[in-house]
Amino acid sequence: MSVKNTYPIQCPKCQAEMEVELYDSINVTEAPALRDELMANQLNAVQCPHCDFAFRVDKRLLYNDPENRVMVFWFPGNEADYRSNKEEFIASMEALNTSLPDEFDPPSVHLVFTRSELVERIFLLEADLNERIIEYIKYMMYSRNSEKLDPKTKAILFNTEDSTDESLCFVVQDLQSMKLEGMLEFDRSAYDDLVEMFDSDAKTAHLMELFPGPYISARELFMQEA
């Protein structure tokens, strides 16, 4: 089930106050049109009745696709909070899991902080790729290009659209301007090798230790090390 609630908001252009209905959670197995809205940047979009200004409200959102076992929780702009209140985040994610009915075997909930990360994670899970291995690849990319790719200012995002059977495609995003700046490729056969390499108890444990979750991110790993 998708859940909508009424929120008081202010138009960023004319400052008019208004009450609007916004989604708290969407179930895209039941309502695939909501996935399309999200991808088209139209989910929780508002048009001001006073000045006609169109804008998008970025708020907490649970993206749920039970058919594909994809669950992603988007906490816009809370990355710094996460670093200082990690336990609180973990507790609220656990509360979310336990509030689900007993007979429901929930997939693990993914945590993201930007809309780009949300879209990236949805595509990645739909493509049956392992999010920890993808972040491990990004970790290697940061390490090998430390002069050009500073994890503080550059995000690396997996790009499904330009990925092929031969190579996985990644784009570099500048976190200040949010502009996409460059493209990086990674052989799919090397990804398959990593999947195989990490498929042992000891190696899996190492990967889990690097990316324990709920926020699985190579950038985060560098930020914590810094």
Ligand SMILES: [Zn+2]
């Ligand atoms: Zn307005």
